[in-house]
Amino acid sequence: TQLLEQSPQFLSIQEGENLTVYCNSSSVFSSLQWYRQEPGEGPVLLVTVVTGGEVKKLKRLTFQFGDARKDSSLHITAAQPGDTGLYLCAGASVSNYQLIWGAGTKLIIKP
């Protein structure tokens, strides 16, 4: 069974600080997606990483796919209250591209 473990489960920091959240697995994925879910809403896709070692930037958010395509990280620089939400990673199975989901990191940015 493929599993994706996200860490930390919960993170509460002050505005302006930097943070990194992780998504780890023992399995190789074809691609990996990061979603953000705000209270009362469904997840919204932020980025898809495809190539081992790939780095993508979305304003203050930097996403990296591990060289072996088994793990990924999300780094936020100078976090803002608007970054508050549940961050979910989802890896696409190499056999059928079905998404395997992590349990999420709940992020709170305090003003």
Add this chain to the structure above:
Amino acid sequence: ETGVTQTPRHLVMGMTNKKSLKCEQHLGHNAMYWYKQSAKKPLELMFVYNFKEQTENNSVPSRFSPECPNSSHLFLHLHTLQPEDSALYLCASSQGPGRDRESQYFGPGTRLLVL
């Protein structure tokens, strides 16, 4: 309406009730999904429909019954649920299942409480 809509947004039901959740997508997608989201757990894929045909049923109890009359509409019929079925039920759509790098678009979910 744009994107993926779900109704109702909140539902409280007793264990003997019968209710239905509705999802509609306005994106022209061919695939639709039902997920269950419980606190601190990964999203659980329940059902997948592609061009109105069910392609996935991940060992979901029969008290959950999906219906997909066309590519834009998806229902989840509920009957004799258990308290542990209380969760957020998310509907999603995509261009087609089984494609790499494909984005899924989610509705806001139905928050279900079973008493």
